[in-house]
Amino acid sequence: MHNHVAGHAHPHAGEEAGHEDVLARAERLCRERDLQFTRLRRDVLETIAAESKPMGAYDIAERLSAGGKRVAAVSVYRALDFLTEHGLVHRIASRNAFVSCGHNHGERDGLLFLICRSCGGIDELTSPAIESQLDRAVTEAGFTPTSRIIEVEGECGACREQGRSAGH
Amino acid sequence: MHNHVAGHAHPHAGEEAGHEDVLARAERLCRERDLQFTRLRRDVLETIAAESKPMGAYDIAERLSAGGKRVAAVSVYRALDFLTEHGLVHRIASRNAFVSCGHNHGERDGLLFLICRSCGGIDELTSPAIESQLDRAVTEAGFTPTSRIIEVEGECGACREQGRSAGH
DNA sequence: GAGCGGCTGATACAATATAACAGGGCCGGG
DNA sequence: CCCGGCCCTGTTATATTGTATCAGCCGCTC
Numbered sequence: 001m002h003n004h005v006a007g008h009a010h011p012h013a014g015e016e017a018g019h020e021d022v023l024a025r026a027e028r029l030c031r032e033r034d035l036q037f038t039r040l041r042r043d044v045l046e047t048i049a050a051e052s053k054p055m056g057a058y059d060i061a062e063r064l065s066a067g068g069k070r071v072a073a074v075s076v077y078r079a080l081d082f083l084t085e086h087g088l089v090h091r092i093a094s095r096n097a098f099v100s101c102g103h104n105h106g107e108r109d110g111l112l113f114l115i116c117r118s119c120g121g122i123d124e125l126t127s128p129a130i131e132s133q134l135d136r137a138v139t140e141a142g143f144t145p146t147s148r149i150i151e152v153e154g155e156c157g158a159c160r161e162q163g164r165s166a167g168h
Numbered sequence: 169m170h171n172h173v174a175g176h177a178h179p180h181a182g183e184e185a186g187h188e189d190v191l192a193r194a195e196r197l198c199r200e201r202d203l204q205f206t207r208l209r210r211d212v213l214e215t216i217a218a219e220s221k222p223m224g225a226y227d228i229a230e231r232l233s234a235g236g237k238r239v240a241a242v243s244v245y246r247a248l249d250f251l252t253e254h255g256l257v258h259r260i261a262s263r264n265a266f267v268s269c270g271h272n273h274g275e276r277d278g279l280l281f282l283i284c285r286s287c288g289g290i291d292e293l294t295s296p297a298i299e300s301q302l303d304r305a306v307t308e309a310g311f312t313p314t315s316r317i318i319e320v321e322g323e324c325g326a327c328r329e330q331g332r333s334a335g336h
Numbered sequence: 337g338a339g340c341g342g343c344t345g346a347t348a349c350a351a352t353a354t355a356a357c358a359g360g361g362c363c364g365g366g
Numbered sequence: 367c368c369c370g371g372c373c374c375t376g377t378t379a380t381a382t383t384g385t386a387t388c389a390g391c392c393g394c395t396c
Contacts, residue, residue, distance in 0.1 A: 204342075204343075206343070206344085208343085208344070209343095238345095239345095240344095240345065240346065240347090242344090242345080242346080242347090243343095243344065243345070243346095246343080246344080264352095
């Protein structure tokens with residue numbers, strides 16, 4: 001079946017798991033493609049990567065503003081546009097929020113998000129099998145797919161073990 | 169593979185395909201469950217069903233207000249809450265918009281939306297096969313799924329034939 | 337009639353996202 | 367050197383989407 005888990009296995013606190021990796025990868029990718037990995041973009045990515053939950057643009061702006069220098073939400077949105085465009089960040093449609101990409105891939109598809117209702121943590125999965133089956137089904141219906149959004153809500157392993165229940 | 173297409177095969181104009189069906193089904197379902205299928209709820213459902221594209225809550229409010237009597241967005245949201253809760257309407261997360269459910273089911277899962285970038289039309293599909301494979305993959309990752317969102321963007325058959333391209 | 341529950345109307349507000357314009361930094365051409 | 371273009375950022379204003387709150391209405395029951 002060949003799925004592949006991306007995230008941290010225990011998505012609760014603001015751990016910096018994989019954190020450095022993300023920044024390093026971003027720098028490399030931008031160098032390769034001759035893109036500008038500016039300060040703002042780096043800060044935004046770093047902020048998102050430091051959190052295992054999806055973050056709203058305004059949350060990011062607020063957190064970046066904590067250091068004295070105010071950062072407007074618009075600026076954050078622009079950085080997020082850039083980052084999502086290049087697959088460094090993903091938008092979680094069901095939450096109007098963003099997470100840093102935990103993969104080594106450039107592509108953005110075959111991608112799948114697991115969102116825990118208890119802890120709010122999110123994990124990223126890739127499943128080529130699911131993607132191909134999805135494409136097959138969709139194509140049968142006469143549709144030509146270009147992008148896919150798959151978001152699953154439920155309870156993550158850690159929360160289930162601890163018997164935490166969704167607050168709501 | 170056993171997929172099942174729900175919508176109108178040609179999702180462009182404001183046809184009333186399946187339109188009556190939706191209302192009739194809603195009435196029956198509400199009678200069965202002893203729910204109130206009020207005027208407002210009926211109007212909202214009818215408005216959505218008359219359109220093959222996802223509609224925003226404010227669009228619905230505006231359209232309902234066209235008849236002289238102003239309907240506030242809040243009211244529409246409340247009706248939509250009711251309708252989605254009972255599976256008569258689905259929310260399209262990637263568009264912040266709503267479509268009427270084209271199925272005979274009460275359940276809300278195994279559900280899949282095809283959104284055309286050219287005409288904006290949307291079709292609904294159910295694929296138990298995809299759902300079960302998705303659940304299997306997710307469960308393998310230690311996750312317990314409770315709800316799933318699958319939205320595919322691309323070009324619908326009708327638009328591809330006509331060589332229409334996405335305006336943007 | 338009094339009280340209760342579910343639905344609606346209305347206003348205010350919060351949260352999310354984009355538009356529009358000005359300025360700054362870099363860089364290549366003249 | 368200076369200019370003009372391009373890209374990125376800052377700032378303000380505004381659009382869009384979604385909730386909170388309170389009051390009134392209607393039908394029902396006691």
